Amino acid sequence: MSDMLTLTLAEARDKLRAKEITAVELTDAYLNAMEQTRDLNCYITETPEKARAMAKASDERIAAGKAGAMEGLPIGMKDLFCTNGVQSTAGSHILEGFTPTYESTVSQNLWDAGAVMLGKTNLDEFAMGSSNLTSYYGGVKNPYTKAGSNQSLVPGGSSGGSAAAVAAHAAIAATGTDTGGSIRQPAAFAGLVGFKPTYGRCSRWGIVAFASSLDQAGPMTRTVRDSAIMLGAMAGFDAKDSTSLDVAVPDFEAALTGDIRGMKIGIPKEYRVENMPADIEALWKQGIEWMKDAGAEVVDVTLPHTKYALPTYYIVAPAEASSNLARYDGVRFGLRVEGKDLNEMYENTRAAGFGAEVRRRVLIGTYVLSAGYYDAYYLKAQKVRTKIAQDFKNAWGQCDLLLTPTTPSAAFAMDEKIDDPVAMYLNDVFTVPASLAGLPGISVPAGVDKDGLPLGLQLIGPAMGEEAVLRAAGVLETAAGFSAKPALMAA
Numbered sequence: 155m156s157d158m159l160t161l162t163l164a165e166a167r168d169k170l171r172a173k174e175i176t177a178v179e180l181t182d183a184y185l186n187a188m189e190q191t192r193d194l195n196c197y198i199t200e201t202p203e204k205a206r207a208m209a210k211a212s213d214e215r216i217a218a219g220k221a222g223a224m225e226g227l228p229i230g231m232k233d234l235f236c237t238n239g240v241q242s243t244a245g246s247h248i249l250e251g252f253t254p255t256y257e258s259t260v261s262q263n264l265w266d267a268g269a270v271m272l273g274k275t276n277l278d279e280f281a282m283g284s285s286n287l288t289s290y291y292g293g294v295k296n297p298y299t300k301a302g303s304n305q306s307l308v309p310g311g312s313s314g315g316s317a318a319a320v321a322a323h324a325a326i327a328a329t330g331t332d333t334g335g336s337i338r339q340p341a342a343f344a345g346l347v348g349f350k351p352t353y354g355r356c357s358r359w360g361i362v363a364f365a366s367s368l369d370q371a372g373p374m375t376r377t378v379r380d381s382a383i384m385l386g387a388m389a390g391f392d393a394k395d396s397t398s399l400d401v402a403v404p405d406f407e408a409a410l411t412g413d414i415r416g417m418k419i420g421i422p423k424e425y426r427v428e429n430m431p432a433d434i435e436a437l438w439k440q441g442i443e444w445m446k447d448a449g450a451e452v453v454d455v456t457l458p459h460t461k462y463a464l465p466t467y468y469i470v471a472p473a474e475a476s477s478n479l480a481r482y483d484g485v486r487f488g489l490r491v492e493g494k495d496l497n498e499m500y501e502n503t504r505a506a507g508f509g510a511e512v513r514r515r516v517l518i519g520t521y522v523l524s525a526g527y528y529d530a531y532y533l534k535a536q537k538v539r540t541k542i543a544q545d546f547k548n549a550w551g552q553c554d555l556l557l558t559p560t561t562p563s564a565a566f567a568m569d570e571k572i573d574d575p576v577a578m579y580l581n582d583v584f585t586v587p588a589s590l591a592g593l594p595g596i597s598v599p600a601g602v603d604k605d606g607l608p609l610g611l612q613l614i615g616p617a618m619g620e621e622a623v624l625r626a627a628g629v630l631e632t633a634a635g636f637s638a639k640p641a642l643m644a645a
């Protein structure tokens with residue numbers, strides 16, 4: 155592997171500015187790594203020509219002393235972000251061949267900051283999944299395997315292509331989106347830092363909508379510092395998104411002071427779920443000790459409605475999805491399968507265009523919103539969602555942040571849970587509550603299980619508490635000293 159590929163985003167940024175390397179060299183190294191790792195299926199669309207042109211323009215800006223925050227850094231863009239002139243599929247057959255004529259705000263922000271696009275990364279169809287196996291463009295392999303085994307494991311989902319690409323050094327960083335865990339769970343499975351910021355921190359404009367009251371973009375990186383830098387470039391108020399937060403973007407990197415003395419870290423007892431693997435329980439305990447060693451105060455807290463979060467999410471998210479996905483009708487975007495009349499064309503297009511998981515969610519969503527069941531399901535779920543958000547508000551009276559595991563398991567085999575939707579949904583048990591409450595949550599690679607697979611710890615903060623979350627995440631990262639590498643990197 156080229157030495158250049160081992161640089162973190164922050165290191166590469168500094169070397170580019172110091173003119174020790176060029177953006178073209180760095181981009182070529184990554185384009186080569188993408189070719190070498192094609193069997194992982196990280197990318198749906200590679201954009202090498204665009205990448206080289208963008209890198210060349212970056213080198214010119216660096217030479218002119220006009221480098222942006224992400225200048226010359228080659229990244230993967232989750233294929234849920236609409237990119238002008240580049241196919242944007244959302245992992246679905248129904249959007250195959252859809253080439254937007256506009257750019258999402260977050261991707262535009264990254265290009266404006268000088269980032270270079272390597273390609274569009276694979277994902278679960280419409281971001282619905284925790285394995286990347288629901289993608290129409292095929293599953294993604296996790297670059298990590300169990301010690302002594304070559305069985306293929308999932309990278310998690312839905313941002314599985316982004317996770318695998320960054321872990322395999324086929325991108326220096328990548329964008330993800332998180333509705334119920336889609337940044338944090340794949341980050342945990344692939345030994346990465348995945349940060350879902352406060353709802354509204356990054357604009358949703360131009361991101362293919364799944365569940366609009368939950369969807370949020372964020373960075374997937376190898377380090378906490380990289381996460382801080384990239385989030386700074388992605389975030390910001392956008393008048394085109396009615397739920398965008400009209401607040402200034404802080405200097406997130408400056409928040410990484412390494413000092414959490416006196417910070418209060420809450421440990422929610424409801425996250426101690428049945429059948430939690432011993433490795434994860436032990437890592438969580440270890441995480442608590444690391445926080446104490448760094449001078450934080452650890453307090454027990456209670457979030458009594460946690461057990462209702464998963465069922466609530468799997469009512470609210472499908473309800474919003476069934477409405478959002480009504481727009482794929484064979485007329486406006488992508489796939490069209492003809493029929494004898496308009497209704498038959500709709501039916502044929504949607505039957506051919508959506509995979510099983512998407513159909514399941516559209517059906518659930520339509521059911522819970524239907525006249526006879528609306529009060530029993532959707533309305534009830536909204537009320538429970540308010541209670542879950544209130545639990546967090548109460549907790550902030552006692553602590554500054556919460557520390558929990560990110561996932562209830564490490565990466566699993568590609569054929570393990572695909573036929574059992576409920577087992578798949580349980581992946582989100584620790585990530586969904588923060589999503590329902592709109593709170594920032596980060597997964598930090600903190601250790602490995604008995605098979606050598608990465609495990610993550612999650613820090614959750616109050617709304618707009620990104621700086622405290624990042625500061626504590628930096629301390630956790632240093633204490634954990636995570637050093638596992640995928641087998642292909644060790645070679």
Ligand SMILES: NC(=O)C[C@H](N)C(=O)O
Pocket residue numbers: 281282283284311312331332333334335336337471582
């Ligand atoms: N989109 C997400 O956040 C993933 C979550 N596992 C879901 O299937 O809904």
